[in-house]
Amino acid sequence: MRAIIPDQVKIAYRYPARAVGASGGVLMLVSILLPWSYGGKALDDMSYYGSPSPLQICFGVLAVLVLALLTIPLVGKQRLGAWAKIVAWNTTAKTASITALVTAGIAVTSIAVELGGLVNVEIGGWLAIGGGVAAVASTLFLPDSPEPRLDELKSPKWLQITAIVLLMAAALFAAAFALGQVDAGSFLTLGSFLVAIVMILRQFGVFGWLGMAAAANNRVLVISAFTVAFLFPFTQNGSNANMSIAAQVLIFAATALGLNIVVGLVGLLDLGYIAFLGAGAFTAAVLSESAYSHFDFHPPFIVTVLISGVVASILGLIIGAPTLRVSGDYLAIVTLAFGEIFRITMNNLDGNDGPNITNGSNGIPGIPDLDYFGFNFGQAHVIFGVDIGRFANYYWLMLLVIGLIIVVFTNLNHSRIGRGWVAIREDELAAEAMGVNTFALKLLAFAGGAFLAGIAGAVKAHHDVSVTPDQYIFLESAFLLAAVVLGGMGTVMGVLIGATILKLLPEKLRFFADIRLLLFGLLLVVMMRFRPEGIVADERRQLEFHDENEELAEEVEEELIAHKAHLNPEREAFEL
Structure with missing residues (x-):
């Protein structure tokens, strides 16, 4: 009886609840026409009447969604037809209300922090908060909806392709607009809005339908994604700061994809993976034409990349051969020690404690930019009337590298070797009993992942101009591992998302620099509690958790x- 009464109460009060929630949506919509801040220095200047700023318009989108989700079901199931059953109206309305309230709260908090107190929050901000509270309170009286089944709708191929293209275009616009937010409060508010849209679309069932459309049009998805990524520099108006961040994100993501082989596919915990990135970077620096390089051998860059990958692979074999017979915590300790040994060794190769190869703690500065077929990566170019700076050139180079890495990772994952890796991860003893050469496959995973990291390191050396041992510390290995776990172990898209989050947030939220480790730790704890399989879940991992x-x-x-x-x-x- 106790389990039935709450549902009866919700059914009895659902119409008044929708009316209250709709009123809250109206209040939120009206708030964007009123000033939110007393001064114009907070966020993107929300101090005008009747002239909403871009962030206020974003909040207005959430208000419209709340209003629509609470009022449309009132027309009745007969008029809604199939939409009444395949869309989770109530659950989506609850998600929209909560995320709208959170977005308004972040905006109001940012105004108070930047202007020096809540007294600087104007009537529009308080209306937004009040409307959000009313909408959230009203959704508590709505019965839960069944899971969305939007993917059951049959749709023509042209509609699926159009949806994929529009999704990629929206991603390009969102990325360009987000990187353009210099103010931390604006970036947080916009980030909250984007997360809200993603959660609402997921509850609505849109991502299920898009997943079906992507599976049916995989080539269109891949081509659209790389086209959008290629066009990204044209949206930055020659901004070197934003393109530097974008290039660093791709380098970080390429390295994380190599680690994903070891952690995501084989299930081995590696806490010293940054050493392989450093090995590739130091190899490229030593073989470059830097005045501080002590080698006279300067091969073309494509040869340098291959040598860097091979050197990193050899290090992977050296550390893997004697240690891969242990597992779990013991393997983690050994790899952690290897990362520290690599950094100390690079410091000791200074001519005093060892041969002079890396100049010790000074590293190898003055690494020249790449120059191929008359195209100098260090110079700005004008392409289609748009200024393309130095970092955009390296961004495009890394885009090509990460494309090749994705192809290698995907083919390995779906090959016989990949199935062997997954078998080892699931149960190593059972895999060995079925004839899988577990030691050889684990060693191959270590060497293959190290090779990919070495390639990324070679590009990083020229991108950063200098290489020093202090760049490759344990903290960087921890961030790489966090990117794999946060995004989704064993997936490509998940690792790309995780790497973007962990590389972009510290750049945009520098005032959190002193407590960023605490924030990342809390983020991982929250993820382990509510979504342990990661943002983009692998099917096998999803079942395990x-x-x-x-x-x-x-x-x-x-x-x-x-x-x-x-x-x-x-x-x-x-x-x-």
């Missing part, structure tokens, strides 16, 4: 059966 969820297991099993039937329909029909 939610093995008690029978409905999820059935859904994944149905997807695997459908995928197998698609690959070999005659065999599947025979088995059934």
